[in-house]
Amino acid sequence: xxxxxxxxxxAVSLAGPAAAGVWAALGGWQEAAAAWHALRLDILxxxxxxxLLGMLTVPIARGGEMxxxxxxxxxxxxxxxxxxxxxxxxxxxxxxxxxxxxxxxRGRERDDAAAASAEEPAERIEVAKxxxxxxxxxxxxxxxxxxxxxxxGSAAELPRIGVPELLRGGAAVGVVMLIEISALSVAVxxxxxxxxxxxxxxxxxxIVPADLTLGGLGLLVAxxxxxxxxxxxxxxxxxxxxxxxxxxxxxxxGLLYYAxxxxxxMWRVYKSTLTAFGHLVEARLQAVDPDQPIREHGRQVxxxxxxxxxxxxxxxxxxxxxRWAAQLHEIGKAAMPVGSWDAASSQxxxxxxxxxxxxxxxxxxxxxxxxxxxxxxxxxxxxxxxEHKEERDGxxxxxxxxxxxxxxxxxxxNQPPADLVLLGAQVLHAVDFYDSALGDKDPSVxxxxxxxxxxxxxxxxxxxEALERVVLxxxxxxxxxxxxxxxxxxxx
Amino acid sequence: xxxxSAQLKAFLVLVRDRITAQRALFGGQPAHIRAYVLSVTLxxxxxxxxxxxxYPPDTNGLIAIAFFVTLGIIAAASPIALPRGGExxxxxxxxxxxxITQGTTAAVWVGWLCAAILLRRRPWYKIGFNAxxxxxxxxxxxxxxxxxxxxxxALSTQPVSQYPLGLLAAGAxxxxxxxxxxxxxxxxxxxxxxxxxxxxxxxxxxPQFCALGPFGILIAMVYQVRDVGPTGVALFLMPLxxxxxxxxxxxxxxxxxxxxxxxxxxGLERYDPYxxxxxxxxxxxxxxIAAALAYPDHKMDALRSAALLHDxxxxxxxxxxxxxKEKLTEEDWNLIKQHPGEGHxxxxxxxxxxxxxxxxxxxxxxxxxxxxxxxxxxAEISLAAxxxxxxxxxxxxxxxRPYRDPLPLEAALQELGKGAGTxxxxxxxxxxxxxxPLLALVLPLVRGVGLEAAILVLQPLRELALRALRxxxxxxxxxxxxxxxxxARRHEEERRRAPLL
Numbered sequence: 001x002x003x004x005x006x007x008x009x010x011a012v013s014l015a016g017p018a019a020a021g022v023w024a025a026l027g028g029w030q031e032a033a034a035a036w037h038a039l040r041l042d043i044l045x046x047x048x049x050x051x052l053l054g055m056l057t058v059p060i061a062r063g064g065e066m067x068x069x070x071x072x073x074x075x076x077x078x079x080x081x082x083x084x085x086x087x088x089x090x091x092x093x094x095x096x097x098x099x100x101x102x103x104x105x106r107g108r109e110r111d112d113a114a115a116a117s118a119e120e121p122a123e124r125i126e127v128a129k130x131x132x133x134x135x136x137x138x139x140x141x142x143x144x145x146x147x148x149x150x151x152x153g154s155a156a157e158l159p160r161i162g163v164p165e166l167l168r169g170g171a172a173v174g175v176v177m178l179i180e181i182s183a184l185s186v187a188v189x190x191x192x193x194x195x196x197x198x199x200x201x202x203x204x205x206x207i208v209p210a211d212l213t214l215g216g217l218g219l220l221v222a223x224x225x226x227x228x229x230x231x232x233x234x235x236x237x238x239x240x241x242x243x244x245x246x247x248x249x250x251x252x253x254g255l256l257y258y259a260x261x262x263x264x265x266m267w268r269v270y271k272s273t274l275t276a277f278g279h280l281v282e283a284r285l286q287a288v289d290p291d292q293p294i295r296e297h298g299r300q301v302x303x304x305x306x307x308x309x310x311x312x313x314x315x316x317x318x319x320x321x322x323r324w325a326a327q328l329h330e331i332g333k334a335a336m337p338v339g340s341w342d343a344a345s346s347q348x349x350x351x352x353x354x355x356x357x358x359x360x361x362x363x364x365x366x367x368x369x370x371x372x373x374x375x376x377x378x379x380x381x382x383x384x385x386x387e388h389k390e391e392r393d394g395x396x397x398x399x400x401x402x403x404x405x406x407x408x409x410x411x412x413x414n415q416p417p418a419d420l421v422l423l424g425a426q427v428l429h430a431v432d433f434y435d436s437a438l439g440d441k442d443p444s445v446x447x448x449x450x451x452x453x454x455x456x457x458x459x460x461x462x463x464x465e466a467l468e469r470v471v472l473x474x475x476x477x478x479x480x481x482x483x484x485x486x487x488x489x490x491x492x
Numbered sequence: 493x494x495x496x497s498a499q500l501k502a503f504l505v506l507v508r509d510r511i512t513a514q515r516a517l518f519g520g521q522p523a524h525i526r527a528y529v530l531s532v533t534l535x536x537x538x539x540x541x542x543x544x545x546x547y548p549p550d551t552n553g554l555i556a557i558a559f560f561v562t563l564g565i566i567a568a569a570s571p572i573a574l575p576r577g578g579e580x581x582x583x584x585x586x587x588x589x590x591x592i593t594q595g596t597t598a599a600v601w602v603g604w605l606c607a608a609i610l611l612r613r614r615p616w617y618k619i620g621f622n623a624x625x626x627x628x629x630x631x632x633x634x635x636x637x638x639x640x641x642x643x644x645x646a647l648s649t650q651p652v653s654q655y656p657l658g659l660l661a662a663g664a665x666x667x668x669x670x671x672x673x674x675x676x677x678x679x680x681x682x683x684x685x686x687x688x689x690x691x692x693x694x695x696x697x698x699p700q701f702c703a704l705g706p707f708g709i710l711i712a713m714v715y716q717v718r719d720v721g722p723t724g725v726a727l728f729l730m731p732l733x734x735x736x737x738x739x740x741x742x743x744x745x746x747x748x749x750x751x752x753x754x755x756x757x758x759g760l761e762r763y764d765p766y767x768x769x770x771x772x773x774x775x776x777x778x779x780x781i782a783a784a785l786a787y788p789d790h791k792m793d794a795l796r797s798a799a800l801l802h803d804x805x806x807x808x809x810x811x812x813x814x815x816x817k818e819k820l821t822e823e824d825w826n827l828i829k830q831h832p833g834e835g836h837x838x839x840x841x842x843x844x845x846x847x848x849x850x851x852x853x854x855x856x857x858x859x860x861x862x863x864x865x866x867x868x869x870x871a872e873i874s875l876a877a878x879x880x881x882x883x884x885x886x887x888x889x890x891x892x893r894p895y896r897d898p899l900p901l902e903a904a905l906q907e908l909g910k911g912a913g914t915x916x917x918x919x920x921x922x923x924x925x926x927x928x929p930l931l932a933l934v935l936p937l938v939r940g941v942g943l944e945a946a947i948l949v950l951q952p953l954r955e956l957a958l959r960a961l962r963x964x965x966x967x968x969x970x971x972x973x974x975x976x977x978x979x980a981r982r983h984e985e986e987r988r989r990a991p992l993l
Contacts, residue, residue: 209734210734212730213733216727216730220714220727220728224724251710252731252735253731255731255735256731258735259739259741260738262739263739263741269843269844270749277756279838283834331760334760335760335762365756367751367755368751369751370751
């Protein structure tokens with residue numbers, strides 16, 4: 001995490017509890033205490049519901065997922081007031097932040113296939129993330145309370161909900177969304193060095209539909225809760241009524257969670273499918289030419305290319321795309337008949353009449369609409385940086401020709417500009433060369449690449465700079481590991 | 493053969509012309525189906541008229557009808573495609589909610605209008621039939637609710653939980669009437685039995701009805717809340733539509749996965765003359781043989797995937813061996829025997845369905861136990877692996893290889909016959925004997941006279957051949973079972989005698 005981002009995370013983490021303190025000082029504390037006496041059961045009910053829904057994830061637009069807790073929190077805000085709701089929000093975020101990684105770790109241990117995938121990071125409890133989430137959700141709930149009740153310090157009333165309350169509830173949902181989107185996009189922008197406005201717009205497009213849905217559900221639960229006498233024919237809280245409210249909240253959230261799980265499982269299978277094809281390509285090339293000096297070339301290039309891309313202005317999705325292209329960059333070679341390419345130069349032999357392997361890989365991958373951008377990365381990965389400017393027009397044309405189907409909104413985001421795709425191809429070009437020339441064993445390879453990039457010849461300067469950083473960080477990490485191991489041996 | 497083909501072609505052109513002429517009148521349907529469709533349509537219209545006259549809706553009723561019709565149309569127009577075909581909509585939940593709250597007239601109108609508006613681009617008789625079916629279903633369900641002691645929530649102050657019998661009766665009536673009316677039409681059209689048609693194509697709807705029923709009850713309860721009823725229902729349905737959106741994303745991801753695997757497998761084979769289109773052809777043959785053997789529909793996806801991926805390990809381990817013109821050494825054979833294992837490991841990462849990798853592992857096992865990788869006995873080899881083994885061998889025989897020309901169809905089938913019982917499963921070979929020549933006949937016919945006419949002629953031939961095949965397989969199975977019984981009986985007798993001796 002960059003230092004500026006670290007300070008921002010600390011500031012937001014502190015701002016939430018500070019705002020709650022101010023709220024309490026302005027009269028919210030006495031009213032919250034009064035609410036605790038009058039609505040103890042209701043508060044406990046919403047606490048359990050908030051924690052349960054906080055554990056459920058629901059899908060958001062253009063991939064990804066978020067917690068379903070907002071539905072319970074909004075209902076609680078309308079029924080029991082802002083301060084108790086802020087406390088429930090903080091607790092539910094804490095519970096989800098601790099339990100989710102633990103459950104995921106257990107699930108991963110059960111699932112051998114997932115455990116084998118080196119691509120997925122190990123789940124761990126991230127304290128900074130939990131505190132940041134608590135900070136911004138408490139801020140959002142208190143701001144929404146201010147909008148709904150009109151002034152700070154308001155606590156629970158149990159009015160009937162009519163049109164004005166619905167409108168104020170809608171405004172409260174809007175405030176929650178605004179704070180959530182801003183908090184997240186500023187954090188990502190600071191961490192990755194990406195421009196804030198497009199990132200904010202992108203985050204908003206992702207989160208708003210899910211937040212509106214969950215907010216609507218929260219309003220509905222509040223309506224049912226406050227009109228329960230009318231629905232059930234008797235006043236007061238009974239188990240059947242509690243059950244009904246829980247069912248109304250949990251059934252749609254459960255359905256959303258189920259859809260979300262299905263999609264994320266399928267996404268995992270898809271990623272492992274492309275990895276498997278990457279392994280197949282490696283195995284096939286190895287079978288054709290057992291004397292090939294580099295083993296696991298595709299895997300090495302994929303790992304290094306992803307690390308380099310993470311240090312360049314790529315979003316997570318674009319890094320993923322670079323990783324896939326790296327895994328499959330030699331698929332064209334694997335598809336060509338034996339003897340039709342020269343192992344040393346990676347070019348087709350004169351007698352084969354075959355096209356360049358990158359071209360064949362491109363033709364294979366472009367058959368899959370979803371991998372169109374990956375296919376472009378594979379096609380352009382073998383071209384040097386000096387041709388970058390001439391290729392730009394071709395890339396713009398290729399991107400313009402390809403109309404992304406609308407139904408893919410759920411799967412991935414906007415099309416990146418031509419320069420970014422070419423930069424991705426340059427990452428592959430540099431890393432492919434570095435690994436093929438055994439750059440990890442020979443420091444002169446990186447020196448040569450650096451001199452070439454300074455001349456504006458073979459390699460992109462920004463890419464070589466990022467590669468140099470990765471190599472340096474790797475060697476530092478290796479040295480630290482070696483000294484730790486040395487200390488342990490010494491201690492023994 | 494050529495003369496037969498020309499005669500067939502002339503006959504089929506004649507058939508096609510007659511089909512076109514018939515279509516112009518009434519969708520080409522025979523008289524008894526026309527009579528059935530007309531009767532249902534008239535009955536539905538009568539029911540709508542009678543309900544409207546007997547229980548005319550007031551202003552609130554009209555508003556409720558407009559609300560539920562809008563909601564029903566939105567729900568029915570947003571279907572979710574299911575992984576194994578078919579689709580789900582939330583229309584039943586909306587209609588059920590309307591039935592419970594508003595009563596017969598509103599239910600009838602909602603059913604009738606939803607179907608009529610949604611199907612506006614279909615032929616007139618289909619709109620009439622479906623609208624009438626929907627009106628009858630909703631109206632009769634409302635009557636059943638009332639008959640079982642239920643009171644419509646718009647007229648009652650009691651909560652809906654007071655009428656469990658009414659809810660059950662309404663749900664059961666809806667399911668029975670809806671299924672009966674539609675299945676009868678389909679069975680008449682396909683000349684099949686009612687129960688068989690329902691089991692084959694409609695049974696899967698029952699869990700869907702059961703899952704959506706409670707949603708209908710929840711919609712009714714929320715609608716009952718004064719002042720905010722319709723808003724509440726809309727808020728409640730938002731997550732459902734969002735779930736639909738997410739589920740569509742999942743289905744799209746599945747499709748992308750399938751496309752990717754298909755494209756990469758065929759792409760890896762395309763540039764090599766010896767493997768070009770191999771997997772695609774094997775998949776097609778496997779589908780035909782599986783159909784001939786009445787292989788269960790719900791297992792077909794896994795079978796297709798395994799057929800597509802069965803050779804993935806081969807290309808990983810033995811490129812050079814595959815192209816060798818000289819005799820294979822023992823080392824080469826050992827390498828060859830590794831490939832199902834390699835394929836199994838790769839497929840485990842590719843396929844979400846776990847059985848696929850196991851099928852790939854078994855594709856080179858033999859009924860006589862002399863296969864590889866694990867030399868499994870016949871009983872432990874899955875039928876899917878046996879089908880792929882036959883299709884794979886057949887395609888290898890009819891393809892050109894570095895060391896031989898392709899075998900003609902008859903010779904390839906003879907070779908399969910020779911291997912029945914040792915290398916191949918005898919029943920699967922019989923299935924291949926029926927399915928593969930038909931497959932060879934289909935493509936030229938389709939190109940000559942069009943798909944529809946080709947199906948018209950080949951379908952009865954196929955049915956005849958399949959019936960004969962199934963009868964034979966049944967007889968053999970019975971003989972085998974009788975033999976086993978006999979040997980068991982003898983064994984038992986011998987066992988009894990043994991102590992005496």
